[in-house]
Amino acid sequence: MESKINRYSKQLILINSLFIIIWLVVSVFPFIWTFWGSFKVKADFFSRADWMFAVTGVNTLVETGDTSTVKAYVESWTEGEFWKATMNTAIITVSVVTISLFLGTLGAYALSRSTYKYTFWILIAALIFRAMPHITLVSGYLFPFFQLNVWGILPTTIIVLVAINQPFTLWLLYSFFKTVPKELDESALIDGCTYFQAFRFVIMPVMWPGVVTAGLFSMMLAYNDFTVTSLLLNQQNYTMVPKINAYLGTIEHSGNYMWAVSSVVSATAPLFMIIMFFQRQLISGLTAGAVKG
């Protein structure tokens, strides 16, 4: 019915498609360019003579005997110890996601089921905490952490990231729990379950979509973090993002700049895979956030 009166005119379709194509190029092209360039040598990717060198790989052919090379990847993963950074990122990401989902689901369930007024103030406090720039928190951590001698190690960073992540996780899961009817756990309580049993055996099984979404956001925060990891970890324990920044800082090695380029690709590829897989959950999470403020 709608299609008859609400049909798009030809010009509109044309302008529209053109706009989307341009916007897609703007969004995606930088990543394709970096991906392609990461297989070239520095003289090509940052060519003084002609940017086309980055496409054709003239200098790469001269230097390595082929138009593309995985030299930067091999070197950064072995000599640059990017494998270590990858492992640290994996440890931190998995731990942060697990712990923050565990704490978050418990807390958000309680917030959504309590009818007392203090839940409102707790949520407001969480909102204020969410707005704090991470760097201001880090400036508060450093001194006590030095005194307690817990600076520089992974567990500290994991706990800090979990805490920083809690406000958002709480709000997100709170709005998901609100959509689960109260009658469900009330009937479980009447049947003699404790609150924890009702939560564990009745509510959790229907909450998986919400938990996946919250987990996705925790993952992105832990995986992408720069502020906390670069200042709270010592150099040996660096995760991927501060590691890339460290490659940029040291100029003594001429290959280092290409290490950064190839590491950027190594770091983004898994993230893109995961997002491609869970795109629907990501968008539903952002929507829930928008509706609930």
Next chain:
Amino acid sequence: MPHKTFFWFFFPSGLAMLLFIGLPIISSFFQSLHIEPEQILMEVEKCDPFGCKTETKVDIEATSKLQEEQPLGRFNGLGTYVDRNHLAFDQIKEAWNNSSSMSDFIDIMLNLPFYKALLFTLTFCFAVTPPVVVLGFIVALSINTLTKSLKGPTIFGVILPMIVTPLIGSLVLFWMIDAKGILGSTIQYLFDDPNLSLKSSSQLTWITLIIYGIWHNTPFAFVVFYAALQTVPQDPIEAAIIDGASRYERVRHIVIPHLYPVATFIILICLMDNFRVLEPIIGFAAEGVAQSLSWMIYNDLRSENKMLFGSAGATSMLTIIGVAFLLTPVLIRTWREFRTER
């Protein structure tokens, strides 16, 4: 739910937030009241065949002893807040008295580190947000008209700039915009100026950073608008079509009013997130001409052997005050929503 059950359910999460978000703010405040201990100087008499001279030297032993006794340094009250690197009251007063014209005074003021950083942070916030809202809305409208099979891949492509971390995102753009990169050389070719580079002047660097900000933030606005577009009621639109309203009129008078609350939400989140801008400055290596408040804190804490806790704490407190200003409307909004919900 009884209080006791609520307490045990919420305890772990609340404890984590209290210990690692609440306490650091207090600890930051305490740090800001202290200042690094001064080095203790001692006079040493040095005698050689030509006579005796007194030299002042740093008494390393006494200094390190003092540092052990007072690891946080000595109490300085609000001294750090008003020193040259922060609010700089003395310098401003002096400039006010000595400068001949208003523009002169503003010039001097904006060269003080804190005000310089504040100017950049606010410029960045307010220059990035409006284009983000407009572009996000247009992209959402366009993608909403696509056929279903095209929507998924298109959305994936469009949200990419948002999901990479700002440091990586800014690096990826920086390598293209660099004078030796594809965009940089194209711009040089277009303007026929081989020395033109986006790093050559501070204005150009600021513009580059702002363009990056728009690129990074638009997907967020798009996703929220796109979700909200699905909730636009169909009846008034159909009625408008029957009444002969054009597509533009329908968007202008039905869709946009429906999206107003969502737009304010996007604006506030955008302002809040961009107020903490740090990574792009590092990614674009723009520390020389563009400093933000977050960057000032980062810079104070960066060197491992000499961290300026006092200075970082003071800047943090001032930043939090700035965030509080931006946050007030959000809080009022949430409060109202909660009232209506009950």
